[in-house]
Amino acid sequence: MLKKTGFLLLLSVGFISIKAQQTIPFRVTKYNNIIVKTLVNKKDSLDLMFQIAMKDGAISPERQRKADHIVFNKEEISEHNTVDIGSMSWRDFTFTDNQLSGLESDGKIGTGLFEGKTFKIDYDSNQFVIYDQKPDLKGFQPIKVTFENEVFHIFGDNVLDGAKQQETSFALQSGYSGGILYSNDFAEKYDLNKKLKIIGEKTLKNSSNKLLMIKQGILPSFQIGDFVFKDAPVGFFAGELKTQHVSYFGADMMRRFIWVFDADRKMAYIKPSQYYSEPYYKIN
Template sequence: MLKKTGLLLLFSAGFLSTKAQQTIPFRITKYNNIIVKTVVNKKDSLDLMFQIAMKDGAISPERKRKADHIIFNKEEISENNTVDIGKLSFKDILFTDNQLTGPEADGKIGTGLFEGKAFTIDYDNNQFVIFDKMPDLKGFQPIQTIYDQDAFYVVGDNVIDGHRQEEGHFVLQSGYSGGILYSNPFAEEKDLNKKLKITGEKTLKDSKGRSLVTKQAVLPFFKLGDMVFKNISIAFFAGEIKTQNVSYLGADMLRRFIWVFDADRKTAYIKPSKYYSEPYYKIN
């Protein structure tokens, strides 16, 4: 059985390599963020966090490395930049200045690297693979995606109270380290504060004294496609500040699958990665 499985894996890897046009290596931080090593405008060596919920790039004010060769205008926009990753070179990349990013990153880079192409986020081998044509999808299951304003939306089923499934739309958000973060409207409508087991709470106040309460809780069941997760760690906001208008499917959930996105961004294909059964990440 082990020999047969090994042969299948070798055959699958070999088949994918014949279809693959380009590969981009990455590393995963302890915060579940994807970091890509880049050289911008042939001069600035920057570690950029991959952000699936944006198309372009951004530079952080808290960066550790210099970005002296990215020239910004008065609107803090820089156009027509080149980004080199290994032997690959990408042109006409736009950067925005002064956007915060995840730990260990000097900025962010989005899905503009894959413009007009199908691509894979391969968490098993720590790489993106860019295709001219769709690869072999044996073992993957399709899930519908809505691509709107540079972000991917997927539908997940949430079992909050008993066995009733509550459908929700989630933005794929690789910059959020946790698994699921619910929007304020969803949390209030479904009364998550009373219906879920609360495991943690943190309160912050703004300059006007208004409170932002982050609550950690346990969701009995979550379903994406045909795959069901039990007792999943989730978060939502409470208090007077209500700015979270969309729900996130964060990096802790993204890493549990290998993802293939088609070129027209209407369908994603998923199958379990090596992280599928890892313990859930808990936001401090």
């Protein structure tokens, strides 16, 4: 009888541990963007790009699929929408209209999927994992994060020209296909146009469809936690439009790690993913 009771207890514990987490599958495009298949308002099947730098969602004017059941007001806002992914459902998602998104997507969806929960971005298994309790973090390195206005910020060390490391804050930006992108302030303060080997210039559009001039250079060394990247291509904003006040840690750098973010958004935990040593993404 004791053996039977013990066996049933083990089954119960196993069942509880399985139920303590849920998964959301995704795919990673050749542009390093994460795409999640969603059903919005039980009617619109949309491929939405995961944007870690926002909470809710947005619909792109360049979408390939119809979003006829998302009703926007005069301010191009739609509230109280439902989102279904597999067997999971969310209510009260807000969508903004006419925001550009990554290629192969109909719009964006943010961290509202994980509100109040610890979650993992697993680039090795192509899935998000949502936890009800803190998971096993063996093999992960902790790094401090700040979470302000629905945006995660981390710190990285930058070596420009043999000088000492210059620590700066980066906003995690999974919508930007490239790696490190410096703000106007950082670029001017450290004179990146002269201190970096310049390898090109690109013109990009932001989510509001404004054109931004970006120069590309080679950074001798970049470090996050104990992880060091040598001769990394980086971008910085140039030209007269000086509106970029935040540096980005983009999708090409994010994909090089598996990430776990704690529920109170004060710590993240990282370890190398299968993409850690992949060639750097080239912005065309």
